[in-house]
Amino acid sequence: MVSDITFGQYYHGNSVLHRADPRIKLILTFAMIIVIFLCKNFFSLGLLAAFIILVTLLSKVPVRMILKSIKPVLIILAFTAILNIFYTHGGRTYFEWWKIAVTEKGVNTAVFTIIRIIILVVMSSLLTYTTTPTMLTDGLERILSPLKIFHIKVSSLAMMMTLALRFIPTLIEEIERIMNAQKARGADLESGGLITRAKALVPIFIPLMVSAFRRAYELALAMTCRCYTDGNGRTRMKQMKLKITDYVMLILCIAITAGVIVLNIFFEKVI
Amino acid sequence: MNPFLEIKNVSYSYMKNTAQQVNAVNNVSLGIDRGEMVGIIGHTGSGKSTLVSLFNGLLKPSLGTVYVDGKDIWENKETLRESRFNVGLCFQYPEYQLFEETVRKDIAFGPKNMKLDDAEIERRVLRAAELAGVKPKHLDVSPFDISGGEKRRAAIAGVMAMEPDMLVLDEPAAGLDPRGRSDLIEMIKQYRERTGSAVVLVSHSMEDIARATERVIVINNGEIALDGSVDYVFAHEEELKSMGLNIPEVTKVFHRLKELGFDVPPDVYSVDRAVDILTSLAERRKSDGK
Ligand SMILES: Nc1ncnc2c1ncn2[C@@H]1O[C@H](COP(=O)(O)OP(=O)(O)OP(=O)(O)O)[C@@H](O)[C@H]1O
Ligand SMILES: [Mg+2]
Numbered sequence: 001m002v003s004d005i006t007f008g009q010y011y012h013g014n015s016v017l018h019r020a021d022p023r024i025k026l027i028l029t030f031a032m033i034i035v036i037f038l039c040k041n042f043f044s045l046g047l048l049a050a051f052i053i054l055v056t057l058l059s060k061v062p063v064r065m066i067l068k069s070i071k072p073v074l075i076i077l078a079f080t081a082i083l084n085i086f087y088t089h090g091g092r093t094y095f096e097w098w099k100i101a102v103t104e105k106g107v108n109t110a111v112f113t114i115i116r117i118i119i120l121v122v123m124s125s126l127l128t129y130t131t132t133p134t135m136l137t138d139g140l141e142r143i144l145s146p147l148k149i150f151h152i153k154v155s156s157l158a159m160m161m162t163l164a165l166r167f168i169p170t171l172i173e174e175i176e177r178i179m180n181a182q183k184a185r186g187a188d189l190e191s192g193g194l195i196t197r198a199k200a201l202v203p204i205f206i207p208l209m210v211s212a213f214r215r216a217y218e219l220a221l222a223m224t225c226r227c228y229t230d231g232n233g234r235t236r237m238k239q240m241k242l243k244i245t246d247y248v249m250l251i252l253c254i255a256i257t258a259g260v261i262v263l264n265i266f267f268e269k270v271i
Numbered sequence: 272m273n274p275f276l277e278i279k280n281v282s283y284s285y286m287k288n289t290a291q292q293v294n295a296v297n298n299v300s301l302g303i304d305r306g307e308m309v310g311i312i313g314h315t316g317s318g319k320s321t322l323v324s325l326f327n328g329l330l331k332p333s334l335g336t337v338y339v340d341g342k343d344i345w346e347n348k349e350t351l352r353e354s355r356f357n358v359g360l361c362f363q364y365p366e367y368q369l370f371e372e373t374v375r376k377d378i379a380f381g382p383k384n385m386k387l388d389d390a391e392i393e394r395r396v397l398r399a400a401e402l403a404g405v406k407p408k409h410l411d412v413s414p415f416d417i418s419g420g421e422k423r424r425a426a427i428a429g430v431m432a433m434e435p436d437m438l439v440l441d442e443p444a445a446g447l448d449p450r451g452r453s454d455l456i457e458m459i460k461q462y463r464e465r466t467g468s469a470v471v472l473v474s475h476s477m478e479d480i481a482r483a484t485e486r487v488i489v490i491n492n493g494e495i496a497l498d499g500s501v502d503y504v505f506a507h508e509e510e511l512k513s514m515g516l517n518i519p520e521v522t523k524v525f526h527r528l529k530e531l532g533f534d535v536p537p538d539v540y541s542v543d544r545a546v547d548i549l550t551s552l553a554e555r556r557k558s559d560g561k
Contacts, residue, residue: 180329181368184360185429186352186384203380206370210415 009069011129016245017059018130022139024246028253029127035257036119041270044263045115051256052119052126061129069125070118077114084110108270133165142240156230163219171212178207273341274302275469276326276358276437281335282493283321295321297493298335303471305436308463310480310501311473313490314515319473320363322490323439326471327358340436356385359435363442365426369414374405374425377414381433395432402462403428404454420451424458431462437469438462444479452476456483477519481505481540489514502538521545 017025032048039045056066084106091104128136141158148154179189182203189200283296295318303309313319324330325337328344328351337344337354344354359381362368371377378399382392400410403424409417414425427443440459444452456479463470474480480487480501487504489497491514497504504511505518508526517523525539525548535552539545 177362178368180324181362181365182380183329184327184355184362185368185381185433186355187380188352188384203368203370207368210370211367 009065009125009128010132011061011065013060013130015058015060015130017055017126019243019245020130020249021240021242021246022131022135023142023240024242024249025127025131026136026139026143028249029123031257032123032253033120035260036116036123038257038260038264039116040264041267042112043267044260045112045119047256047259047263048119049115051252052122055126056122059126059130061126065129066122066125069129070121073117073121077117080113080117081110084113112270134162137162137165138236138238138240153230155234159230167215170215171208174211175204175208178204273338275305275340276303277301277338278325278332279336279338281325281332281337283318283325283330284333285321287333295493296325296332299493299495300335301488301495301498303437303469305469306463306467307469307486308460308484309469309471310484310487311471311490312475312477312480312487312516313496315475317490317514318493319490320441321493323360323441323471323473326354326437326439327360328354329360356381356433357435358437358439359430359433360439361427361430361441361443363445365430365443366419366422368429369422369426372413373411374400374414374417375410377425378405378410378429378432381429385433395434396428399428399432399434400425402431402458402465404458420447420455423447423455434466435468437471439471439473441473442475443472444474444476452479453482459483477505477517477522478540481519481522489516501540505540506537 036048039048056063085102086100086106088106088109089101089103090106091108093101093103094107095102131139137158140161141154144152144154144157183189187200187203189197189204192200279300281296281299282294285293285295299322311319311322321330325332326339328337331345339350339354339357342350342353344350369377371380375396378396379392382395387395396410399405400407405421405424405428409421409425414422417425423443427440431438443459444455447455459470459472460483462468470484472480472483485500487497487499487501488495489504489511496514497507497510505522508518508523511518519540521539521542522537525535525545526537528535529537533552535548539548
């Protein structure tokens with residue numbers, strides 16, 4: 001069903017990671033994603049993997065949830081593994097048949113890429129698991145606020161993002177409701193060819209658009225009534241202040257990055 | 272003979288097997304005959320909407336069986352499809368499901384899905400529009416250009432046009448003013464008298480239920496708490512109260528009057544009837560010389 005899709009999944013908790021400053025989390029996640037691609041051998045990658053496992057434990061997000069976030073990319077993982085195994089050649093040959101050969105380099109590259117993607121996914125989902133969408137947009141707003149000098153309305157952008165995130169569950173609910181109503185009138189959404197199915201979406205799409213516009217108008221009106229003009233000059237209920245733990249995290253990430261670079265230099269390149 | 276709609280030991284849970292599982296309907300069995308007029312009441316979140324969505328297979332029961340016209344609706348695709356047309360379900364705020372260019376086309380959506388021929392579709396559209404009280408001049412305007420109450424009627428006509436043997440209306444009068452409410456309830460009563468179709472009316476309003484229906488089913492926490500005639504159910508005032516429901520205010524007044532020793536009937540559900548009874552009571556007392 002539609003409601004099975006989870007967006008910006010937040011996992012309630014009160015771990016160190018949950019309490020950390022969203023700005024730091026955003027920037028560090030971004031930085032560490034770049035570090036993933038700096039890793040050149042299994043040693044540096046292993047260091048990063050250990051770091052991710054540590055962070056996962058700190059976040060107290062259950063392993064089940066982490067595995068759930070990997071599930072959608074399983075196909076991509078399988079695909080890259082197959083491509084790498086069969087198309088990268090070098091080193092010892094393990095297996096050869098007709099034009100297909102499985103070599104040491106192929107296997108290494110496949111494993112390496114898979115671990116990379118998994119770290120990437122786990123890292124970004126940890127960010128959304130431990131940060132509410134509102135905190136995320138708040139953080140983003142603060143990070144992007146220097147863009148004001150280019151006359152970009154960062155606060156309005158952030159408000160739009162917050163609202164968009166806020167309305168995703170509402171719209172999903174709405175879609176489900178309209179679908180049920182049309183199904184009750186005998187609409188067949190499941191069978192037929194591509195064109196029939198596309199046509200069958202019209203009775204869902206139009207009421208959805210109508211109600212989305214209605215909601216947007218009502219929301220705009222409600223916001224105007226409460227004197228919202230634009231975000232400039234608004235103060236915040238929750239002030240963001242960097243705490244000791246934020247600095248500790250920053251230093252830890254710098255240390256990991258340094259470690260990755262050192263291990264890259266001392267050991268042989270795999271990829 | 273089996274009832275037209277029969278559900279046997281049906282349960283339904285949302286988000287089954289997760290931490291947030293909600294058991295919305297628990298082991299409910301009930302039967303509704305052809306031509307019957309039934310009211311379903313219950314507190315917010317008691318599972319009324321979930322229950323009626325099981326009637327035409329929009330939701331698949333976690334446990335139990337639903338029979339429409341003697342057939343298990345989940346037997347195959349065909350029986351499921353038939354149940355959609357045999358049990359016409361009209362959701363809360365149905366006006367938000369309108370989508371066609373004209374009201375006429377929108378009412379025709381259901382019959383079209385039934386693959387009827389054009390002449391039959393046209394006949395059904397006109398009949399449904401008439402039954403639901405859609406003004407003929409509105410048939411060829413956009414459904415987005417008529418008033419809220421008119422939209423509601425157009426949407427209900429869209430379900431009636433399938434000519435189901437049972438019409439289920441979930442809170443049809445929600446959000447209407449008192450006049451609009453009573454007009455709509457009157458329309459539904461008329462519909463049932465003229466077509467002989469069974470009608471199930473889901474509502475919060477005891478007044479509406481008392482005015483329109485003969486049998487009342489009270490749902491509490493996904494279970495049937497009371498099932499019987501209007502008089503039978505309203506006699507259980509205390510029980511209803513514990514479920515967060517209230518019998519109509521006038522009825523309460525009359526129950527109290529009876530307690531005080533006045534000679535009044537207990538089954539007074541509308542203000543009009545109350546006025547009649549009270550005036551005749553007052554006149555009788557006057558002539559008695561008190
Ligand atoms: N799509 C859904 N996902 C999860 N839980 C739901 C969903 N729909 C309803 N519920 C839950 O199931 C229970 C029964 O809901 P239902 O809508 O059937 O109640 P209702 O009696 O129709 O209430 P109302 O009078 O407010 O319309 C409620 O506790 C509700 O929170
Ligand atoms: Mg409901």
